[in-house]
Amino acid sequence: MARIADPRRWFGFAALVVLLGLAWTFRSSVPANATTGGLTPSPRVGFVAPDFTLDLLGGGQVTLFELRGSAVVVNLWASWCPPCRAEMPTLQRVYEANRARGVEILAVNTTFQDTQADAAEFVRAFGLTFPIPLDRTGEVSRSYLLRALPTTFFIDRKGVIRQVVLGGPMSETTVQTAVEELLRED
Amino acid sequence: MFPILQIGPLALRFPGLFLLIGVWLGISLIDREAPRHKVSGAALNNLVLYGLIAGIVGARLGYALRYAPIYAEDPMSLFSLNPTTLAPLDGLLVAMIVVFVLGQRQHLPFWPVLDALTPSLAVFAIFLGVAHLSSGDAFGAATSVPWGVELWGAIRHPTQVYEIGLAILVFLAVWRIRQAPTFQGFQFLSWLAMAAAIRLFLEAFRGDSVIVFGVLRAAQLASLAILAAALVGLHIQARRALTAVPAVDQSTKTM
Numbered sequence: 001m002a003r004i005a006d007p008r009r010w011f012g013f014a015a016l017v018v019l020l021g022l023a024w025t026f027r028s029s030v031p032a033n034a035t036t037g038g039l040t041p042s043p044r045v046g047f048v049a050p051d052f053t054l055d056l057l058g059g060g061q062v063t064l065f066e067l068r069g070s071a072v073v074v075n076l077w078a079s080w081c082p083p084c085r086a087e088m089p090t091l092q093r094v095y096e097a098n099r100a101r102g103v104e105i106l107a108v109n110t111t112f113q114d115t116q117a118d119a120a121e122f123v124r125a126f127g128l129t130f131p132i133p134l135d136r137t138g139e140v141s142r143s144y145l146l147r148a149l150p151t152t153f154f155i156d157r158k159g160v161i162r163q164v165v166l167g168g169p170m171s172e173t174t175v176q177t178a179v180e181e182l183l184r185e186d
Numbered sequence: 187m188f189p190i191l192q193i194g195p196l197a198l199r200f201p202g203l204f205l206l207i208g209v210w211l212g213i214s215l216i217d218r219e220a221p222r223h224k225v226s227g228a229a230l231n232n233l234v235l236y237g238l239i240a241g242i243v244g245a246r247l248g249y250a251l252r253y254a255p256i257y258a259e260d261p262m263s264l265f266s267l268n269p270t271t272l273a274p275l276d277g278l279l280v281a282m283i284v285v286f287v288l289g290q291r292q293h294l295p296f297w298p299v300l301d302a303l304t305p306s307l308a309v310f311a312i313f314l315g316v317a318h319l320s321s322g323d324a325f326g327a328a329t330s331v332p333w334g335v336e337l338w339g340a341i342r343h344p345t346q347v348y349e350i351g352l353a354i355l356v357f358l359a360v361w362r363i364r365q366a367p368t369f370q371g372f373q374f375l376s377w378l379a380m381a382a383a384i385r386l387f388l389e390a391f392r393g394d395s396v397i398v399f400g401v402l403r404a405a406q407l408a409s410l411a412i413l414a415a416a417l418v419g420l421h422i423q424a425r426r427a428l429t430a431v432p433a434v435d436q437s438t439k440t441m
Contacts, residue, residue, distance in 0.1 A: 001368060001369055001372075001424050001427060001428065002424075002428070004420050004421055004424035005421065005424035005425045005427075005428045007421065010417070010420075010421045010424075011421070014414065014417040014418065014421070017383075017413065017417065018410065018413065018414050018417075021383070021386050021406075021409075021410045021413060022410065024386065024387065024390065024406075025386070025402060025403070025406040025407065025410060026402075027390070028390030028403065028406070029401040029402050029403070030327075030397065030401060031397075031400075031401060040338065040339040040340055041339060042338040042339040044322065044338055046394060047338060047339070163270055164270075165268065165270055166199070170268065171260065171263045171266055171268070172260060172263075173253075173256050173257060173259075173260045173263035173266070173271070174263065174266060174268050174270070174271050176253075176256050177249070177252075177253040177256055177271060178270070180253060180256070
């Protein structure tokens with residue numbers, strides 16, 4: 001205790017520690033773009049969303065990269081998954097309310113563990129108007145490290161993932177606030 | 187990285203589970219440590235409980251206030267179980283204010299309370315590291331060291347493993363110094379200094395640092411400030427203990 005209470009000794013020690021800390025801080029300085037994942041595509045917050053090109057239900061194709069400039073919500077789902085069924089009307093309402101503001105929704109059906117016919121019936125039953133890409137091989141689900149259905153990725157206009165929601169159903173408030181965050185970042 | 191354990195239809199989130207284990211172990215240490223610092227274990231347990239509740243409520247209210255018009259349309263969303271709609275820093279601030287005010291109202295002694303909570307904080311820090319390992323958060327910078335691990339599309343420093351290892355060392359140090367007869371605040375301020383020093387060191391290997399002033403890592407600057415404050419605090423408390431009249435009980439100082 002006497003050592004700590006002795007101002008000369010203790011402040012000498014403290015100054016040395018702080019100086020070493022400062023030196024380490026400058027030694028480990030990096031350019032601003034060297035952290036937060038940089039340009040490496042990976043399915044987590046702060047990283048560029050892995051690109052994909054998939055066939056769409058009803059014809060045509062979509063490439064995620066080509067949607068740069070829009071805020072994109074990528075939702076992975078299956079027709080047999082109850083929380084997916086519960087949250088899909090929410091996604092449709094948010095899509096209708098925000099489409100004009102530059103928000104796109106890609107509801108990727110995990111067709112490798114579903115059937116295209118069931119997916120089509122699901123889309124018809126809920127009256128979904130956003131694009132439904134079909135992940136027939138499971139490649140996109142693997143690249144997005146899918147571990148729970150549904151899983152939703154909120155991607156900003158630059159293609160960087162800003163929020164990931166594992167599981168569901170998401171409330172409209174959750175989706176709308178996440179979308180607001182995407183739009184606010186520009 | 188094992189973020190989810192699927193048991194039938196139930197998807198258990200491992201990171202949250204590890205944090206809960208950390209909180210539970212931390213709380214279980216309180217009853218053991220409180221008497222050593224002449225603090226009521228029951229009062230301390232209540233303080234932690236209220237702090238946890240205030241933290242969660244504060245984090246949700248903080249988030250909701252940012253999007254007040256959206257939450258006004260559906261107030262029930264305030265009770266959502268979704269952890270992404272929480273503002274952690276707001277929660278921490280509210281928890282600290284609530285704990286401080288409650289501690290003061292209950293006349294709990296400031297430094298003994300913090301000293302009694304120190305082993306709990308140290309054990310929680312270990313499980314925070316385990317939660318990071320499980321979720322892949324707090325990840326390292328890309329590296330070519332032979333012990334690098336593949337994570338998020340690159341070979342990276344296993345910073346979560348470093349974090350756990352150093353947190354265990356700090357816990358052992360805290361466990362050891364708690365036996366020594368010292369002054370009030372020694373245990374907490376020593377832990378704070380060690381925790382700040384470790385963060386200062388480890389941040390250099392992180393790949394997710396927030397950068398300020400163009401090149402500096404914000405967490406290192408914050409850790410440096412906390413480290414300096416803890417060292418000054420240790421000196422002030424040691425001086426107080428040496429100059430205190432023996433008859434005056436330091437524990438009468440309240441939060």
